[in-house]
Amino acid sequence: MRKIIRGRQYDEERALYHTLHTDIIDCIFAGSADGESVLKESADINVEKCSFSLRYPLWHIKGFDVRNTVMDEKTRAAIWYCRNGKISDSKLTGIKAVRECQNIDVRNCYIISQEFGWKSDNIILTDTEIVSEYLFLDSNNVQLKNVKMSGKYSFQYMDNLEIYDSVLDTKDAFWHSKNVTVRNSIVKGEYLGWFSENLTLINCSIIGTQPLCYCKGLKLINCTMVDTDLSFEYSEVNAEIKGNVISVKNPKSGKIILDSVGEIIRDDPVMECTGEVIIRE
16 A cells, blocks of 8 residues: 655654655755655655755665656756666756666756766656756667757767757867767767767757767768867768868768768878768769
């Protein structure tokens, strides 16, 4: 039988430690005792219309559903070592909100959290806005769908990432990543995709200086490139680009097909570079 906890306030250490099969509704986790780890080691919990202002609230949770809930900037490291969870219609603004988690579905949320999603597996973000300086470092099997993202050093050292219908305003995105596919999205940043392996961009707009260098297995299909100078240096690339590219420099191999290019630079390469640049008739 499920238990219901409604309309309570807790601030002591481990207030609901090892809570099982429980619905927690309209509760406040804050107060002068400033206790940590309020729901640590719990399982099969639903959290609805609650407010958190204490550190480490959900650690080692097995099975959870968080809805219409706020975890404020005092809620440091909110969700760690958890698996099989859902977070929807909620606001998370504490640092390091999700880490070393598995099977987490995030929908219709607003998130401000440096270092979000590190070392996690099978994470889905849908219809969500997120601000994160280091997003999803060293994580696997991640999907973003209709996400508006702002950050700097995003998606580094990842494996198996899919992004759809999103806007990414970032910087050194996808560095050292493997098996990444981005579709129907805007990707804005500096030094995008360096040292990546099997990065594919389809129907995307790519914006920013010195993108896509030192790549292996790079593919661009029906993409546009804006303000992209010194592109593709030392990359293994096959690209079909609509419109103009400011400059292409020393592509290692493959073909780059485009409508026009400001400059093709073949200048003092440190390795053999046989990549072709083909201008459409």
